[in-house]
Amino acid sequence: MSLVAAKDVWREYARGGIAALAGVSLDVAPGEFVALLGRSGSGKSTLLNLLGGLDRPSRGSILVDGRDLATMNARELSLYRRGVCGFIFQSFNLVPTLPAWENVALPLVFRGEARTARKTKALAMLDKVGLASRVNNRPTQLSGGEQQRVAIARALIGQPRMLLCDEPTGNLDSATSSQIMQLLRDAHSAGAALVMVTHDPELATQYAQRTVRMADGKLQEAA
Amino acid sequence: MNLGAMVWLALEGLLRKKGRNTLTMSGVFIGVFALTLIVSLGQGLSRAVTETVSGTDNLRQVGLTGGFGIELSNDPAEIEISGEMNDARRDRLRRAAVNRRQIRQVAGRRANAIDDKTIAQLSKLPHIESIQPVIVERYEMKLNGHQSPATLSYGVDVGRKRYADRVIAGSYFSGDNAPEAIVHEYLLYKWGMLNDGDYARVIGQKVRLKTIQTELTPEQQAPPMLQDMLRDLTEEERKAMQTLLPKLLKQFGQSNERRAAEREFTVVGVLREQIPGDPFNVIEDGNAVQADLFLPQETARELFLASAVNVELGYPRALVTVTDSEFAPEVEQTLRDKGYTAFSVASALKQIESVLLMITVSISFLTGIALIVSTLGIVNTMITSVIERTREIGIFKAVGATNAQVMTVFLCESALIGLIGGLLGLGLAALAMLPGDMLAVQLINEKAAIPFDQPVFVLPLWLMIAGPALGTGTAIAAAILPARRAARIDPVKALRHD
Numbered sequence: 001m002s003l004v005a006a007k008d009v010w011r012e013y014a015r016g017g018i019a020a021l022a023g024v025s026l027d028v029a030p031g032e033f034v035a036l037l038g039r040s041g042s043g044k045s046t047l048l049n050l051l052g053g054l055d056r057p058s059r060g061s062i063l064v065d066g067r068d069l070a071t072m073n074a075r076e077l078s079l080y081r082r083g084v085c086g087f088i089f090q091s092f093n094l095v096p097t098l099p100a101w102e103n104v105a106l107p108l109v110f111r112g113e114a115r116t117a118r119k120t121k122a123l124a125m126l127d128k129v130g131l132a133s134r135v136n137n138r139p140t141q142l143s144g145g146e147q148q149r150v151a152i153a154r155a156l157i158g159q160p161r162m163l164l165c166d167e168p169t170g171n172l173d174s175a176t177s178s179q180i181m182q183l184l185r186d187a188h189s190a191g192a193a194l195v196m197v198t199h200d201p202e203l204a205t206q207y208a209q210r211t212v213r214m215a216d217g218k219l220q221e222a223a
Numbered sequence: 224m225n226l227g228a229m230v231w232l233a234l235e236g237l238l239r240k241k242g243r244n245t246l247t248m249s250g251v252f253i254g255v256f257a258l259t260l261i262v263s264l265g266q267g268l269s270r271a272v273t274e275t276v277s278g279t280d281n282l283r284q285v286g287l288t289g290g291f292g293i294e295l296s297n298d299p300a301e302i303e304i305s306g307e308m309n310d311a312r313r314d315r316l317r318r319a320a321v322n323r324r325q326i327r328q329v330a331g332r333r334a335n336a337i338d339d340k341t342i343a344q345l346s347k348l349p350h351i352e353s354i355q356p357v358i359v360e361r362y363e364m365k366l367n368g369h370q371s372p373a374t375l376s377y378g379v380d381v382g383r384k385r386y387a388d389r390v391i392a393g394s395y396f397s398g399d400n401a402p403e404a405i406v407h408e409y410l411l412y413k414w415g416m417l418n419d420g421d422y423a424r425v426i427g428q429k430v431r432l433k434t435i436q437t438e439l440t441p442e443q444q445a446p447p448m449l450q451d452m453l454r455d456l457t458e459e460e461r462k463a464m465q466t467l468l469p470k471l472l473k474q475f476g477q478s479n480e481r482r483a484a485e486r487e488f489t490v491v492g493v494l495r496e497q498i499p500g501d502p503f504n505v506i507e508d509g510n511a512v513q514a515d516l517f518l519p520q521e522t523a524r525e526l527f528l529a530s531a532v533n534v535e536l537g538y539p540r541a542l543v544t545v546t547d548s549e550f551a552p553e554v555e556q557t558l559r560d561k562g563y564t565a566f567s568v569a570s571a572l573k574q575i576e577s578v579l580l581m582i583t584v585s586i587s588f589l590t591g592i593a594l595i596v597s598t599l600g601i602v603n604t605m606i607t608s609v610i611e612r613t614r615e616i617g618i619f620k621a622v623g624a625t626n627a628q629v630m631t632v633f634l635c636e637s638a639l640i641g642l643i644g645g646l647l648g649l650g651l652a653a654l655a656m657l658p659g660d661m662l663a664v665q666l667i668n669e670k671a672a673i674p675f676d677q678p679v680f681v682l683p684l685w686l687m688i689a690g691p692a693l694g695t696g697t698a699i700a701a702a703i704l705p706a707r708r709a710a711r712i713d714p715v716k717a718l719r720h721d
């Protein structure tokens with residue numbers, strides 16, 4: 001039984017235009033760590049966005065718990081992202097004006113949780129990623145590695161069943177990258193499935209249980 | 224949905240661009256400020272007018288005026304302009320004749336005399352509680368060695384305790400028939416009683432009143448309006464007047480031979496001038512405002528009717544009191560239909576209130592332009608904000624915000640601009656009302672004959688709520704399109720936005 005099952009998924013950006021994805025099928029099992037490996041423009045980020053419900057396929061289906069993301073309306077997709085997914089981006093995507101703890105607590109705002117509950121959970125999560133002393137710092141006052149740790153804490157605070165990571169170490173030096181990957185591995189060990197987009201084959205083989213290669217919008221092989 | 228959290232996100236967004244949002248807010252602030260002031264002025268003036276006249280029996284009273292019984296036509300077609308002349312001149316002269324007839328009509332409309340018989344008849348009309356003649360008459364007056372050729376006197380309804388509170392020396396009348404008089408402090412001042420202690424010396428003294436005797440011809444004796452009419456009548460109208468004129472002239476002619484009525488009264492009190500805060504009765508005090516001498520109603524009536532011409536002509540005016548203020552306009556109309564000139568404060572008040580409402584509404588519309596302009600400012604600010612925060616909207620959506628939640632954040636942001644602007648506008652308007660009230664009361668008391676101490680700005684609870692609510696509502700309406708735009712942003716594109 002897969003957590004997410006993409007079947008013959010296409011994503012075309014203009015009618016009859018370039019297909020960013022051309023008939024991709026991929027199953028992700030609960031608790032599985034999958035690396036999507038490929039060059040820029042190979043379609044791996046597009047697939048990640050589709051798996052996370054940020055985008056809809058032009059054709060094909062993406063089944064989650066028996067429901068097809070392709071047929072969900074905007075609200076249902078939002079609730080899917082809120083309940084199932086946690087996103088980690090290469091450029092961190094933190095709200096620059098909010099302190100670290102409020103960035104971490106942001107998903108809870110849209111779940112309707114009260115401020116005190118939000119703060120308690122966010123502080124606990126920041127402690128877990130080693131940022132207990134930086135809770136009130138804004139993103140601009142944090143290093144790249146620290147910002148990515150805030151982003152991981154934000155992704156984990158909703159206890160997602162699947163973490164979707166788009167080049168999570170792309171902007172970081174190798175030492176910091178290791179720390180971040182360790183945090184992701186911890187999250188994976190705690191039970192979350194993990195789909196990571198990367199162009200670094202070493203990172204893929206070192207951490208992922210399965211590596212999927214992509215080129216020109218298609219899957220190349222499974223390792 | 225946790226609205227508090229949305230408001231918090233909105234507030235955080237607002238604080239990010241303090242300068243821009245303050246400017247946007249100032250539009251709402253000015254609009255609500257001006258609107259609150261205008262509406263509260265309208266409310267205040269309306270209430271001030273109502274409260275000024277609704278005391279005592281103002282709204283239950285109808286003033287009634289009698290007349291000489293001359294009816295003249297006002298239809299230009301019925302007016303013959305003879306002579307060889309061009310049409311333009313004929314039209315002008317016809318118009319001039321009509322205009323002059325209209326003046327006569329004022330006198331002419333007073334077709335019916337008011338005497339004890341007609342008062343008894345009119346009193347039987349529905350909704351009428353009482354009709355009392357208004358006795359205002361000039362007499363030759365002698366008091367304490369002083370003499371005045373034509374002092375204006377006024378008959379006071381003793382039972383209703385009118386003016387009792389204004390007696391500053393001596394006492395009030397003992398009854399409606401008492402041979403007593405109260406003098407006005409201004410008359411005493413004119414007669415040289417300058418010091419406070421002088422009033423006491425007048426109490427208990429005798430005042431002599433005598434009907435004014437004149438040596439004029441009958442035509443001169445007629446009031447100026449009637450003299451004018453007599454000169455101005457066409458041959459045709461003279462015929463119509465044939466039955467009435469001798470009677471009228473006889474009435475006026477009697478004055479040379481009329482019995483000179485003369486009475487002596489005891490001065491029991493001194494009346495002070497009306498001051499702000501005194502109950503003011505439009506019709507009664509309108510008659511009494513220039514009076515220097517006050518007599519009990521029945522005493523005044525007896526003296527008035529002691530003159531034969533007065534018996535013939537009747538009372539110049541009467542005061543009709545209706546059972547309830549709601550019937551005043553109806554009774555007023557009934558009396559007019561019967562050929563009297565009638566005036567009620569209740570119907571005048573309705574007219575004043577509708578005029579005030581019209582003025583308030585029209586100025587409010589003008590003021591509303593400020594709010595419309597501020598709406599455009601809000602639209603601009605919100606569109607800019609949505610564009611600037613596109614990436615943030617993408618983040619919101621990635622972490623699970625629904626389109627409705629994204630929209631709510633931006634609507635809250637705009638609502639806060641409207642609410643804060645509205646509250647500031649309301650607050651400043653409330654502050655501005657304090658000096659505004661003082662200035663207005665001062666100006667009105669300088670210019671108006673009626674003593675006035677009512678606030679002219681009134682801020683009722685509904686306006687305190689409506690002002691900021693209007694600001695907030697306007698701001699929310701202005702933000703709907705930008706907020707929808709924010710809600711519909713594609714999260715993938717938004718997350719790539721710089």
